[in-house]
Amino acid sequence: MTLLRKPWIWAWIAAIVVYAATIAATAGASAAGLAQAAFTFAAFSVIVGLGQMFVITLGPGNVDLSIPATMTLAGTVSLKLMDTADAMALPGLAVALGIGAGVGFANYALIKALRIPPIIATLALSFVVQSAAIWTNRGLRIKPPETLAAFSTGNLWGIPNLAIVASLLTLAAWVLLERSAWGRRVTAIGQSLPAARRAGIAVHGVRLSAYVLCATLAGLCGFLLSCFSGGAALNMGAEYLLISIAVVVIGGSSVAGGNSNVPGIWGAALFLFLVVSMLNTYGFGAGPRMILTGLIIIAVILAASLRGPASRGM
Amino acid sequence: DTSDKRIALSNNYAGNSWRQAMLTSWETVTGPAVEAGIVAAADAFTTAENSATEQAAQIQNLILQGYDAIVLNAASPTALNGAVREACDAGVTVVSFDGIVTEPCAWRIAVDFREMGRVQVEYLADRLPEGGNLLEIRGLAGVFVDDEISAGIHAGVEQYPQFTIVGSVHGDWAQDVAQRAVAGILPSLPEIVGVVTQGGDGYGAAQAFQAAGRPMPIIIMGNRQDELLWWKEQKDASGYETMSVSIAPGVSTLAFWVAQQILDGREVPKDLVVPFLTITQDTLEANLETTPVGGVANVEYTLEDAVAVIEDAG
Amino acid sequence: MSDAPALLSVTDARLRFGEVTALDGVSLALRAGECLGLVGHNGAGKSTLVNVLNGGLALQGGSLRADGQPVRWDVAAARALGLRCVFQELSLCPNLTVAENARILHRGQFGLIWRAEARRLAKAALDAVFPGHGIDVRAQVASLALAQRQMVEIALAFAEAGPPPRLVILDEPTSSLDASIARQLLSHVRRFVAAGGSVVLISHILSEVLETATRIVVMKDGQVVADRPAAEFTPAGLVAAMGSTAQERRRAERGAAPAAAAPLVVHALPRGLPVRVAAGEVVGLTGLAGHGQTELLRALHDRLAPAWAAGRRPAVAYVAGDRRHDGILPLWSIRRNLTVSALSALTRRGLVDERAERAAAEAWRSRIGIRSPDLGLPILSLSGGNQQKVLFARALLAGAPLVLMDDPMRGVDVGTKQEVYGIIRAEAAAGRAFVWYSSEIEEMELCDRVYVFREGAAAAELAGAQITETAILEASFAGHPAEGAA
Amino acid sequence: MRPTADLIRLAVPFLALGALLAGVFWLQPRAMSYTGLNLLFNLAVPIALATLAQMFVIAVNDLDLSMGAFVSFAACVTATFLHDTPLLGALILFAAVAGYALLGVIIHLRGLPAIVVTLGMSFVWLGLAVMILPAPGGAAPGWLRALMTVRPPLLPMALAASILIALAAHLIMARSSLGVLIRGVGGNERSVARAGWSVLGAKAAAYALAGLFGVLAGMALVGLTTSADANIALRYTLLSIAGVILGGGEFVGGRVSAVGAVVGALTLTLAGSFLSFLRLSPDWQIGAQGAILILVLALRLGLDALERRGVRA
Numbered sequence A: 001m002t003l004l005r006k007p008w009i010w011a012w013i014a015a016i017v018v019y020a021a022t023i024a025a026t027a028g029a030s031a032a033g034l035a036q037a038a039f040t041f042a043a044f045s046v047i048v049g050l051g052q053m054f055v056i057t058l059g060p061g062n063v064d065l066s067i068p069a070t071m072t073l074a075g076t077v078s079l080k081l082m083d084t085a086d087a088m089a090l091p092g093l094a095v096a097l098g099i100g101a102g103v104g105f106a107n108y109a110l111i112k113a114l115r116i117p118p119i120i121a122t123l124a125l126s127f128v129v130q131s132a133a134i135w136t137n138r139g140l141r142i143k144p145p146e147t148l149a150a151f152s153t154g155n156l157w158g159i160p161n162l163a164i165v166a167s168l169l170t171l172a173a174w175v176l177l178e179r180s181a182w183g184r185r186v187t188a189i190g191q192s193l194p195a196a197r198r199a200g201i202a203v204h205g206v207r208l209s210a211y212v213l214c215a216t217l218a219g220l221c222g223f224l225l226s227c228f229s230g231g232a233a234l235n236m237g238a239e240y241l242l243i244s245i246a247v248v249v250i251g252g253s254s255v256a257g258g259n260s261n262v263p264g265i266w267g268a269a270l271f272l273f274l275v276v277s278m279l280n281t282y283g284f285g286a287g288p289r290m291i292l293t294g295l296i297i298i299a300v301i302l303a304a305s306l307r308g309p310a311s312r313g314m
Numbered sequence B: 001d002t003s004d005k006r007i008a009l010s011n012n013y014a015g016n017s018w019r020q021a022m023l024t025s026w027e028t029v030t031g032p033a034v035e036a037g038i039v040a041a042a043d044a045f046t047t048a049e050n051s052a053t054e055q056a057a058q059i060q061n062l063i064l065q066g067y068d069a070i071v072l073n074a075a076s077p078t079a080l081n082g083a084v085r086e087a088c089d090a091g092v093t094v095v096s097f098d099g100i101v102t103e104p105c106a107w108r109i110a111v112d113f114r115e116m117g118r119v120q121v122e123y124l125a126d127r128l129p130e131g132g133n134l135l136e137i138r139g140l141a142g143v144f145v146d147d148e149i150s151a152g153i154h155a156g157v158e159q160y161p162q163f164t165i166v167g168s169v170h171g172d173w174a175q176d177v178a179q180r181a182v183a184g185i186l187p188s189l190p191e192i193v194g195v196v197t198q199g200g201d202g203y204g205a206a207q208a209f210q211a212a213g214r215p216m217p218i219i220i221m222g223n224r225q226d227e228l229l230w231w232k233e234q235k236d237a238s239g240y241e242t243m244s245v246s247i248a249p250g251v252s253t254l255a256f257w258v259a260q261q262i263l264d265g266r267e268v269p270k271d272l273v274v275p276f277l278t279i280t281q282d283t284l285e286a287n288l289e290t291t292p293v294g295g296v297a298n299v300e301y302t303l304e305d306a307v308a309v310i311e312d313a314g
Numbered sequence C: 001m002s003d004a005p006a007l008l009s010v011t012d013a014r015l016r017f018g019e020v021t022a023l024d025g026v027s028l029a030l031r032a033g034e035c036l037g038l039v040g041h042n043g044a045g046k047s048t049l050v051n052v053l054n055g056g057l058a059l060q061g062g063s064l065r066a067d068g069q070p071v072r073w074d075v076a077a078a079r080a081l082g083l084r085c086v087f088q089e090l091s092l093c094p095n096l097t098v099a100e101n102a103r104i105l106h107r108g109q110f111g112l113i114w115r116a117e118a119r120r121l122a123k124a125a126l127d128a129v130f131p132g133h134g135i136d137v138r139a140q141v142a143s144l145a146l147a148q149r150q151m152v153e154i155a156l157a158f159a160e161a162g163p164p165p166r167l168v169i170l171d172e173p174t175s176s177l178d179a180s181i182a183r184q185l186l187s188h189v190r191r192f193v194a195a196g197g198s199v200v201l202i203s204h205i206l207s208e209v210l211e212t213a214t215r216i217v218v219m220k221d222g223q224v225v226a227d228r229p230a231a232e233f234t235p236a237g238l239v240a241a242m243g244s245t246a247q248e249r250r251r252a253e254r255g256a257a258p259a260a261a262a263p264l265v266v267h268a269l270p271r272g273l274p275v276r277v278a279a280g281e282v283v284g285l286t287g288l289a290g291h292g293q294t295e296l297l298r299a300l301h302d303r304l305a306p307a308w309a310a311g312r313r314p315a316v317a318y319v320a321g322d323r324r325h326d327g328i329l330p331l332w333s334i335r336r337n338l339t340v341s342a343l344s345a346l347t348r349r350g351l352v353d354e355r356a357e358r359a360a361a362e363a364w365r366s367r368i369g370i371r372s373p374d375l376g377l378p379i380l381s382l383s384g385g386n387q388q389k390v391l392f393a394r395a396l397l398a399g400a401p402l403v404l405m406d407d408p409m410r411g412v413d414v415g416t417k418q419e420v421y422g423i424i425r426a427e428a429a430a431g432r433a434f435v436w437y438s439s440e441i442e443e444m445e446l447c448d449r450v451y452v453f454r455e456g457a458a459a460a461e462l463a464g465a466q467i468t469e470t471a472i473l474e475a476s477f478a479g480h481p482a483e484g485a486a
Numbered sequence D: 001m002r003p004t005a006d007l008i009r010l011a012v013p014f015l016a017l018g019a020l021l022a023g024v025f026w027l028q029p030r031a032m033s034y035t036g037l038n039l040l041f042n043l044a045v046p047i048a049l050a051t052l053a054q055m056f057v058i059a060v061n062d063l064d065l066s067m068g069a070f071v072s073f074a075a076c077v078t079a080t081f082l083h084d085t086p087l088l089g090a091l092i093l094f095a096a097v098a099g100y101a102l103l104g105v106i107i108h109l110r111g112l113p114a115i116v117v118t119l120g121m122s123f124v125w126l127g128l129a130v131m132i133l134p135a136p137g138g139a140a141p142g143w144l145r146a147l148m149t150v151r152p153p154l155l156p157m158a159l160a161a162s163i164l165i166a167l168a169a170h171l172i173m174a175r176s177s178l179g180v181l182i183r184g185v186g187g188n189e190r191s192v193a194r195a196g197w198s199v200l201g202a203k204a205a206a207y208a209l210a211g212l213f214g215v216l217a218g219m220a221l222v223g224l225t226t227s228a229d230a231n232i233a234l235r236y237t238l239l240s241i242a243g244v245i246l247g248g249g250e251f252v253g254g255r256v257s258a259v260g261a262v263v264g265a266l267t268l269t270l271a272g273s274f275l276s277f278l279r280l281s282p283d284w285q286i287g288a289q290g291a292i293l294i295l296v297l298a299l300r301l302g303l304d305a306l307e308r309r310g311v312r313a
């Protein structure tokens, strides 16, 4: 029963229910294939979701809207640099991560120096980053090196490699959030920035590192996604703006900051992928499919509130 | 004589390779035209986000800047009518292409998107006389092009009732979105013999089929270089056969010349039609050769081509 | 006193929060024309009782009567009776102006054209309680100093609007007021009571209660342990009734001032004297509230606490005054709140050593007496005074050589205060330096040196035996007509 | 008199607007006319309305991620039902406003995070819009088209409408008791409840107002564009949030300004125009929009410093 009180359990329950409903449509024939697909694609959502979670934990108004543009720029530039040469795989990865970190620095520089709300700063910067991505090669789609393509689409004992990468990152994020002093500080800042400052936390350093971490993960995700899907496209990150926020909040982290959890991100990422699959499988048209997606999201959050601890009240 | 006339390109989206190719073609054709003194200016304008309202505002600004003609790839066939009307009232010539507008005062260079959908099924019927199950990949819900192509596909299926569409997903004209959507529905689908698409999504579908270990159906391609390359590889390896169809981005240059002709005083019918660009098993190699790596198969138009199109229509 | 039924009475009130018994059979009657002083240690249940009387908390046992009749008691019923409440935690809307807050607080009072009326009402209320207050009723509450906010809240509680005020409950109203303003309030309370009103005054400043109350009720661990006319109590008797073993403070406790020691920090202000602090010294900041003391502490903290990269050992620690705003971390447990400033020391290879954390927190719990069955409970489950103790413990646990304190004794009970004074002296003797702002002048007598602030600058410096209430008041008002000193 | 914090806060959007307008006039003197101003601003009217709608939600410390989808939905209803069967159309729009109020009630009663609920609702509104108009189309009701294209003397319609809208919203938000109550809930929900008000009612009212202004935004949009599609206003979600913030609003604490929000919306609209007058390379046009946004917000920097000095003195 205490499990039912965990904020993240509802995303997992929803994912499992939706999964069962989908394979029911084919009398179980699709179970393994669907699970594999779900874990593969959830991996991307998880990677950006983890970064977004640390940023959202920083408190109201903190959200990184530059994730899609960062993914695109990191994907385009690194693929262009590697130019299908296997030997360039590591430099390519380094460049993707470097671009992410750079965007993260720039994000926080704007937030700090100009004192503009993060939501606006990251949005504004994302336009600039997107332009840079267009400028670098005008959207030409270069193929990834053979080994990287094989790795990103491959499996290990039936588990998608990407899911393994995302799981390792999840574990690291969990340790960081729940066990490390840095995670404590991020959480403290999210509850009250002035109180955290007076408690002696180096608030700017911590916030900066959260933004850099988030953008770096976005860069990594862009790199993996473009290797996975055979090249970087200018609009390849677009979907991940909403997804990165949705997996965090559906996963049971508080949108007001200061109270986040990691397991929910996986549950929510699987859920978001599976819900679309389910509705596609049942043959819903675009309109009803979107309506049902929305209603199911609300139902999940409602169910969580009926059983979980009351979130209001001082 | 149009040497003192100024023409603007109003574009609502720059986030994919098709639009980038469109902008590049515009540059390569209008640059020399301006140098040669045929027109005084031919500037390209792009909105930050793909939205009709932002494009309407852009058109209003172009009116204010005193352009003599606006060449328009519209975000919506109807939502810009207000702004287009204002342009016409201000004496500005408006020529729409690809995304055309319904406002009667504007010219339209249309592609028969419906036919583009129908020929896909026709081709499949030719290849697979006994028919079978089809998967449909659609574009962005609520957009004119998506609705038209899909309507054409459904008309085709009615014409060749040996086919049934057993699944339909939205790929938003993006490889990675299509891949994600197909991977989600594929496990629950029966054997698929053909995939009908809207362009820009064929490679993603192929990747999803490959990852799921399913037999490769006939996937209609969309003239993207990576699609063509993949097709070529399959063709060389196993004699894979398919077709590819899409609209050539260079149609922007046709629209430019049409606008120039109208400004020059020529009588031009309001509705012109351009053929879509089809690539077949035989023309694959030739097209692949001329398509830039990572780009889109393209045709650019000259003044003479434009005059021919106008005369055909007249 | 009179045989008229009590305005409001509770009988055998019982209330539990989980494992904590906040009210354990409290019986109390409030009559017209009396000022009831309510005292008791931190966590005794005073604020909980206020919330019950106000209709905000439902009783789990016992009954409540209004004007002698049993009633369905809720916020609306309480307001209809004429009950007004000033809560321990400030509860104005900071984003609204003073006048708009008046609009919110007095619900049924206004018509469609309410703005001018609300301004008039707020101004009249402030003028009545705090003559010469200097508060613009069109100003946003957030732009007011803490003391001014408290003044507004108190004045609005006495305002003539809606059902006339018959019973006003003041939960630690003077905790952020300086002495002269507090005196204005207390005289207003006396006037109000003389005119037939009834007041409940909760305060840890016993002299205030003894001076103002007509009857005093002492609470201890959720029970009433004494209920007698005020005249029957002496200060010592009151402290004894509260069950506090603390002694009256002795000046002798003050350590020998390290007069010529090299200063740890010197902070120059644009005007006035530079503030210097040496290791092992307790430096007081005083003067009227809102004259730059808090700003000085903040500036010092901003200067000494790195905002980009913290070292392993903090150079400075801070005890917040406005605990709601820059003190507690509301979603966390008591333990996490207590250890947050000492994380670096409690970390092994980047990870928090939870065993060491537990041990450190437990040590401080017993040293400073935090009343809670489990430090894993949320910080908000603590009473106001106990929250303040956690903040104090947090600052000392941080291990910084310099501790800045912004009126840290707000709402802390007498017994604990004595213990905390002892801790401060002991830590100072061990070489730690304190900079201590307090709104209570007597506390300054525990300092080695004090700076008296006036208009944002340190106007005077007093040391050792020079530190007396008279000297401080003199320096505070120098250059002013003695408006508040009378 | 010393400028109050509120006034300084409000000065930011006005200054930004003035600076951009000066830039536009300098680049394109033709804009300095009745028609010019109308062309520059008329698409700002629906954005201003959507921004106000968002402002009501932000005032109670929530955030509405479905505003763009909702305005699209309202636009689709306006271009179809309201045009073909006005009574049914009005009924649907009314129901949509009621739906918004209900949303506020559910969010409050269950203590749900508004962001997630509105995220879900954005799919619902978009789905409904796609079902009403699977492809772009519909037509603006004649009276609406006429209303959005009137040419009042002296002041272009776009500016006159913006002023009227700002005034109306200001009266609701700053002058009426309801507005004080809504902001009070944003500032300190608990003390509002302690004073005997219904916080539930205040939240329902705030959401209903948001729904109402959202509907008006959809209608105004259709009046200008003459037709609708399901994706027509998706951008309004972010634009409306940016407008509120630019107008001096804050995400928490009930600090919002109606006049500021309208001016913020005008500023954002103008920022786009300013760029097209600069004639940048298409590669950098998108990026330049970001740069403008940053520059405009940087104005806050200087004024914030002023505000802080004001508070301290």
Ligand SMILES: Nc1ncnc2c1ncn2[C@@H]1O[C@H](COP(=O)(O)OP(=O)(O)OP(=O)(O)O)[C@@H](O)[C@H]1O
Pocket: A233, A234, A235, B013, B015, B016, B017, B018, B019, B050, B098, B099, B140, B143, B145, B172, B173, B174, B175, B198, B199, B200, B201, B222, B224, B246, B247, B296
């Ligand atoms: N996101 C979009 N919004 C509006 N129209 C689009 C979008 N994407 C493509 N189109 C339109 O779809 C039609 C076909 O383009 P196509 O699908 O071939 O582009 P693409 O090759 O898919 O680009 P990419 O693969 O980079 O996404 C054109 O009319 C184009 O303008």
Ligand SMILES: Nc1ncnc2c1ncn2[C@@H]1O[C@H](COP(=O)(O)OP(=O)(O)OP(=O)(O)O)[C@@H](O)[C@H]1O
Pocket: A314, C017, C018, C020, C021, C022, C040, C041, C042, C043, C044, C045, C046, C047, C048, C049, C088, C371, C372, C380, C381, C382, C383, C384, C385, C386, C411, C413
């Ligand atoms: N919401 C709550 N949840 C759990 N425990 C609570 C809650 N509110 C109060 N308590 C507990 O009830 C007891 C009485 O608290 P109360 O606030 O009434 O004390 P108090 O006498 O006002 O103390 P102080 O002088 O410090 O303000 C305390 O032990 C406190 O921890």
Ligand SMILES: [Mg+2]
Pocket: C046, C047, C048, C088, C171, C383, C384, C385
């Ligand atoms: Mg208390």
Ligand SMILES: [Mg+2]
Pocket: C174, C175, C176, C177, C178, C439, C440
């Ligand atoms: Mg005091």
